[in-house]
Amino acid sequence: MKKDIFKLGLALALFAAGACAALAAVHIATKDTIAGHAARKLLNSQQDLFPSADTFVELESGVSTEAAKIQFDGVWKAMSGNTVVGLVIKGIGPSYTGNAEVLVGINKNMKVVGARILKLNDTPGLxxxxxxxxxxxxxxxxxxxPAQFSDKNASDAFAVGEDIIAITASTITSKGLSAIVKAAADSGAAWLRSNAGGM
Amino acid sequence: MKQLWKMFTRGLIVENPLLMLMIGLCSALAVTSSVANSIGMGGAMIFVIVFAELVISLFRKLIPKDARIPIFIIVIAAFTTIIHLLMQAYLPDLSESLGVFIPLIVVNCIIMGRVEAWASKQPPHFAVADALGMGLGYTWVLVGIGAVRELLGNGTLLDFQIMPQSFEPILFFTLPPGGFMVFAFFISFNIWLKKVTGTKAGNTIVSESV
Structure with missing residues (x-):
């Protein structure tokens, strides 16, 4: 009996060890490429939002939101030379399937210059x-x-059915993404108003 | 050689995992709202089933009977994670679009079913022939359903506009009920195909595996 349990345990351990070794090898081979994709996607999206900016400086603190279940995972000042031209905020909030990540750009006129969806796990086709x-x-x-957020005032409602058109049969996704953009727009506008002479 | 060919082809029509064995349906219906997703899912599935059947067949004499299920799961989960990482690295858009359905290949009944009923009792070349047939059988159905649903539900194929601009997409086909309906048509089509080609299911999976 004891011998049998030992034999089963040993077989399981050996297969688990083999699987771990294979996974470790693939992880090591792919981790830099995967991280590179994420970094490139972030930079491309930032430049897409503020084509006139030449650098994006990360803010360590000072921008937060009180919106329920929404967090900011990164905030960057879009700089053209020494001048702040706007703020880029990476917002994370709930959607239909798990959390969605949206990059939102706000300029000094308190307008959303655009929103780029970085991550969304919702149903394909919906x-x-x-x-x-x-x-x-x-x-x-x-x-x-996402294009309908461009040029909207930060003070707008961002409410699905009012000033935002929902994706057909995907109201939860539409509301979730709109809430992230709204939270980022509010917080970004507040920061720009008090720190960068925005109006 | 003839035997290998027979093992390979049975998964395509006669014992198609989706249309005849009716297993692995959840992910099949979930991802088939577009052709690109169907091809991606099918490719990932072929990778996992081929390598899982191969490895389990190679080690079949070393796997204790009482610990076989957890060992099968370890092997399948390892290959699923490998394809997930490879897709994230080299096909990031497709990986993002398929989302959670790639990791869920771990719990796909087709792989577990074939590994338990076939690969764990057969030599590696038989296991690989069976895995390729089952994988391709799964993929052609996915791509077929995906093509119908994308064309009628979105007016496009692989994101290229096919239907005239005046065509109003029929949302029903993108939604789950449309998936079920197209799936039912494919079952009928497969039965007709079986009759036309005159192929008959030989032994069932269970008796083959003994």
């Missing part, structure tokens, strides 16, 4: 349409879901 470049919430003007 909520995931938020990230599709060919999915339009308004077909006439070919406006994608």
């Amino acid at each position: 909520g995931a349409n938020a990230t599709k470049k060919t999915y339009y919430v308004d077909k006439a003007t070919e406006t994608t879901f």
Whole structure:
């Protein structure tokens, strides 16, 4: 009996060790590439939001939100030379399936310059349409879901059904993403107003 | 060689895992709202089933009977994590689009079913032929369902606009009920295909595995 248990345990341990070794090797081989993709995607999105900015300086503190279940995972000053041209905030908040990550740009006129969805795990064909470049919430003007945040005032409602058009059959995704953009817009505008002469 | 070919082809139509054995349906219905996702999911599935069947077949005489299920899970989970990491590194867009469904390959009944019923009792070349057939059988159904659903539900194929601009996409096909309906048509199509090609299921999986 004892011998059997030992034999089973040994077999399990050996397979687990083999699997660990294989996973470790693949992890080591891919970790830099995966981290590089994330960093490149972040930088591209930042430059996409503020094409005139030449550097993005991370703020360690000073921008936070009181919105329920929403957090900021990074805040950057978009700098053109020595001048602050706006703020980029990476907001994380709940969507239909887990948390979504959205990068929001706010300029000194207190307007949202754009929103880029960095991570969204929602259902393909439904909520995931938020990230599709060919999915339009308004077909006439070919406006994608995140594009409708561009040029909105930070003080706007950002309410689905009012000033935001929902993705069809994906109200929870639409509301979740809008709430992240709204929280970032409010906090970003407040910081710009008191620190960078925004109005 | 003929035997290998027979093992490979049975997974395509006669014992298609989705249309005849009716296993692994959850992920199949969830990801088939677009062709790109279907191809990605099918490719990941082929990778995992081929390597899992191969490894388990190679070590079949060393795996104690009483500990076989946890060992199968360790092997399947390892290959699933490997393909997940590789997709994140080299196909990041597809990996993001498939989201949670790639890690969920671990609990796909097709792989566990074939490993338990076939690979754990057969030599490696038989196991690989079976895995390739089952994997491709799964993939063609996924791509077929994905094509119908994307075309009618979005008017596109692989994100290229196919239907005229005047075509109003039928949202029903993107939603789960549309998935079930297209799936039902594919089951009927497969039965018809089986009749036309005159193929018959030989022994069932269970008796084959003995």
